[in-house]
Amino acid sequence: MTVTVPVPRFVEALGQWQLRAGPRYLALAGATRRAITDGRLPAGARIPSERAIADALGVSRTTVTASYNALHEGGYLQRRRGAGSTVRLPDAAARGSWFALDDTGADIDLSLAALPAPAAQLADAFERAGSRAPALLGGHGYLLHGLPELRELLAARYRARGLETDADQILVTAGAQQALAMLFELLVRPLQPVLVEAASYPGALMLLRHQRARTAAIPLGAEGWDVDAFAHAAGTLRPGLAYLIPDYHNPTGLVMGEGQRLALAEAAAASGVPLVVDETFVDLRLHGPPPPRPLAAYDPSGETLTVGSLSKSLWGGLRIGWIRAQPHMIRRLAELRMRHDLSSPLLEQLVSAELLRDDAAMAAQRDRAREQRDALAAALRSQLPDVRFALAAGGLSLWLELPAPDSSDLAAAARRHEMIITPGPTFSPDGALERYLRLPFVLPGEVLAEAVGRLALCRGEAAAWQPQRDALVL
Numbered sequence: 001m002t003v004t005v006p007v008p009r010f011v012e013a014l015g016q017w018q019l020r021a022g023p024r025y026l027a028l029a030g031a032t033r034r035a036i037t038d039g040r041l042p043a044g045a046r047i048p049s050e051r052a053i054a055d056a057l058g059v060s061r062t063t064v065t066a067s068y069n070a071l072h073e074g075g076y077l078q079r080r081r082g083a084g085s086t087v088r089l090p091d092a093a094a095r096g097s098w099f100a101l102d103d104t105g106a107d108i109d110l111s112l113a114a115l116p117a118p119a120a121q122l123a124d125a126f127e128r129a130g131s132r133a134p135a136l137l138g139g140h141g142y143l144l145h146g147l148p149e150l151r152e153l154l155a156a157r158y159r160a161r162g163l164e165t166d167a168d169q170i171l172v173t174a175g176a177q178q179a180l181a182m183l184f185e186l187l188v189r190p191l192q193p194v195l196v197e198a199a200s201y202p203g204a205l206m207l208l209r210h211q212r213a214r215t216a217a218i219p220l221g222a223e224g225w226d227v228d229a230f231a232h233a234a235g236t237l238r239p240g241l242a243y244l245i246p247d248y249h250n251p252t253g254l255v256m257g258e259g260q261r262l263a264l265a266e267a268a269a270a271s272g273v274p275l276v277v278d279e280t281f282v283d284l285r286l287h288g289p290p291p292p293r294p295l296a297a298y299d300p301s302g303e304t305l306t307v308g309s310l311s312k313s314l315w316g317g318l319r320i321g322w323i324r325a326q327p328h329m330i331r332r333l334a335e336l337r338m339r340h341d342l343s344s345p346l347l348e349q350l351v352s353a354e355l356l357r358d359d360a361a362m363a364a365q366r367d368r369a370r371e372q373r374d375a376l377a378a379a380l381r382s383q384l385p386d387v388r389f390a391l392a393a394g395g396l397s398l399w400l401e402l403p404a405p406d407s408s409d410l411a412a413a414a415r416r417h418e419m420i421i422t423p424g425p426t427f428s429p430d431g432a433l434e435r436y437l438r439l440p441f442v443l444p445g446e447v448l449a450e451a452v453g454r455l456a457l458c459r460g461e462a463a464a465w466q467p468q469r470d471a472l473v474l
């Protein structure tokens with residue numbers, strides 16, 4: 001049965017929409033979208049006709065029509081001829097890509113949490129790799145599993161973190177993204193449930209949508225992962241896998257504690273749910289103790305699939321990632337890989353091996369990230385004091401909790417100020433999280449301070465940031 005929202009309730013849900021800057025139809029659409037995303041206009045409800053709203057608000061019918069059109073295009077309204085318009089939450093495809101496919105022209109781009117290269121160390125590593133390359137040139141250059149030397153270095157890093165690993169358990173990939181794409185392709189069947197965190201990496205969510213998985217969100221709060229909810233979902237939904245980011249989680253920066261790792265790995269093994277653990281940020285510790293041992297070390301079945309990458313701790317341009325798994329899975333993945341490519345570039349693997357021989361390059365990246373994080377935190381505290389955040393102990397971003405659920409409005413306003421930021425819903429499997437915004441500290445401190453200054457301006461424009469705190473989701 002469809003619920004119809006009465007005109008006075010609709011008008012009340014809009015709040016002080018006239019105070020918003022910009023064209024009136026957009027102000028009206030923005031206020032309506034906000035009422036939809038925070039549940040004041042529930043999904044499935046029929047909203048009043050354009051004529052009724054125009055009369056009630058004292059605006060032209062054209063304004064309301066343009067506003068409804070904008071909402072329809074954004075995926076927030078469903079229209080049926082003769083049946084009026086009903087509220088819906090857009091699917092992620094309608095919300096757009098988080099990854100700019102073309103040059104955006106923005107002068108501050110905070111859409112990606114990725115640092116520039118450690119230039120000096122990279123140049124040295126290229127030189128060393130260049131002098132060693134002739135030894136490789138006599139071969140055909142196709143190494144399906146990766147350069148043996150790099151596989152061994154990566155295996156040794158797991159051993160140093162407390163997880164016994166041999167080189168034949170490593171498959172080198174084109175970044176963590178290819179690793180995730182292969183794992184999801186191998187393990188997820190269409191319409192199968194997949195467990196993800198309530199806020200997660202948009203690139204993984206995109207891949208899961210592509211596999212037509214049905215994502216189920218595990219709550220994530222200041223105390224970390226809701227292990228009971230995980231165990232219940234793992235036991236009842238029969239998910240194809242669970243995708244987790246336990247170390248400096250993207251976007252929240254959280255680290256999963258030892259007890260939660262143990263409980264979660266045991267629950268997954270008991271229900272036979274494969275864990276895909278994304279450790280892309282694990283080497284970016286900025287303060288505090290090191291994270292506990294890899295989640296795979298707590299898995300009694302030994303079948304956890306771990307994904308790693310040099311993109312965040314060194315440089316995305318290397319395109320070096322990997323999967324750690326049992327040899328029988330590495331074999332299946334290598335077969336699948338042949339459908340995509342036949343080898344990762346050898347020279348980049350050699351450079352990566354050189355970079356991994358000591359800690360200098362990663363230490364330089366951590367120092368840079370720490371300094372920039374502190375500059376961003378200072379700018380936020382002075383210019384946006386009512387925004388809440390925890391100082392991330394690692395990773396590359398701060399996860400801001402806004403006083404009101406208007407993160408998409410802010411991102412749209414930021415675009416008008418030549419700045420790209422990613423609103424909370426991009427990280428949500430179901431389009432929620434409007435109260436959150438991710439700011440990566442990947443640019444120099446003065447640029448980040450400028451970004452926060454522009455955000456303060458946007459906030460003035462987005463109007464009505466009334467403090468109204470609902471239950472904390474994250």
Ligand SMILES: Cc1ncc(COP(=O)(O)O)c(C=O)c1O
Pocket residue numbers: 113174175176177178201203245250278280308309310311316320321
């Ligand atoms: C959690 C997470 N996993 C994987 C990736 C993809 O990384 P790569 O550049 O190694 O493909 C990213 C990139 O942002 C990420 O944040």
